[in-house]
Amino acid sequence: MMMKSVQRALTFGLVLAVSGMASAAVVLKDGHPSKYFVKNGDTLWDISGRFLQEPWQWPEIWQINEEISNPHLIYPGDEIRLSYVDGEPRLSVKRGVEETVMSNGTVKLTPRVREIANDQAIPAIPASAIQSYLKEGLVVDRQEIIEAPYLVGGRDRRVIFGEGDTVYARDTKTQWEGLEQGYGFYRTGEQYVDPDTNEVLGYEARQIGLGRVSSHDDDMISLRVTDSSEDLRIDDRLFSTEDRRVRAVLYPSAPDTKIEAKVIRFFDRLNSVARNDVVVINKGLRDGLKEGNVLDIYGQGEVVRDRQQGDMVQLPRERTGSMVIFRVFDKVSYSLIMESTRPIYMNDIAESPAGSY
Structure with missing residues (x-):
């Protein structure tokens, strides 16, 4: 019987966990290695693709080594081994070793101590490829756009703004109930339409800037623009900028x-x-x-x-x-x-x- 994995983690701003995986048959890749040494720049998907026809099925045959500290995380220098238990394939990790030169000139090999942050473990998938979409991408419906706080102006009667400027935003719906310190400035972009039914599925909201709240007066706030990728304009919308980089769990x-x-x-x-x-x-x-x-x-x-x-x-x-x-x-x-x-x-x-x- 194939081992079902629970609580597998692989963290680098992303965490890989496993829960209730489908039971599709696991097939080893032709010409697969018997072991592989993890390198900087690897991802879990790429490593598992060396052993399996379907890389996402890695946790199906993952075997935890309880003798090592935090066996759920994989680091450069670790050795991934393929073995068989009762005729079924298993993948396990052996921690890398470090060399210590003794006073008599001999070299002592010892398991590497893992006193490093979890975010130095290899990622599940290329973190850099999705980071901006985790931070900046939103899909909202028409009502959310209508009810969102919006930029009403700035100093010196200007109509466009950028980094370093002070701007003013209004929230007529909830009057900043649950006021936060930081907000993103968003502009509505692509309309998503279902190609089969023509249903409007939502609207893409592009983050074009960031702001920090400096004061609050009834339904108006003042913000200092801390970053902008393009000019901010009157009527641009404001949404919360929750940090999704470390909360993303796959x-x-x-x-x-x-x-x-x-x-x-x-x-x-x-x-x-x-x-x-x-x-x-x-x-x-x-x-x-x-x-x-x-x-x-x-x-x-x-x-x-x-x-x-x-x-x-x-x-x-x-x-x-x-x-x-x-x-x-x-x-x-x-x-x-x-x-x-x-x-x-x-x-x-x-x-x-x-x-x-």
Whole structure:
């Protein structure tokens, strides 16, 4: 029986934990190594991809070594070993060693003491690829936009503002109930529309600046603009700037129910995306998705003419990659492309991994 892992952590501003994973069969990759030494720049996904056909299934065969301190974290210098228990594959970690030169010139090898911060462990997925989306990306509905506090002006009768300026914002809805010290300035951007139903799924809110509250008077506050990526303007909205960098917890698992989604948004790409690019799909919390869910990606088959029959036919779809959901809103989700064998296009299909439902 395959071991089910609980409480697996891998932290570098991100934490990888495992809870209730789908029981799809684990298949070792052809030509897999028997051991691997962890290096700086590695991610858990890349390491597990050396051993497994499906890297997200790592926790299915992970074996904790209770003899070492904090066996849930993996650091550069550690050794990942593949072994078999009752005929079933197991992966385990052996801590790296450090060399100590003794007074007589001999070298003593001892297990490395882990008195270092957890955020020096290797990440589950490339943290740098998603950090800005964790901090700055929001998807809101029309009512949230209408009710959000908004910028009404600044000093010297100016209409645009930037870093170092003092600006004023108004909250007519709740009059700053639960006032915070910091806020983000946001501008409404892309409208997300379901390609199948034409339902408006939400609006992208882009963070264009940060501000610190300096004073409060009824429904008005004064803020010092501490950062701006572009000019701030009257009517820009304000939302809380909770720090999501260390709160992001990924659960590498198949969705609890079968998911069939489509890619509906690229960032900074025109025609296609590939590994380490971020996309938006048209499914979210209401569909049962959660952070850490893994989806396979399929390219739509080309429509061609059958020269024998004279009609148009669609070629079979092909699996072109996989993605990990790292941020979930009500009706859409942000995903990181983890693997891509071919370019990934708008309206490509993202669905639950085969064998997990």
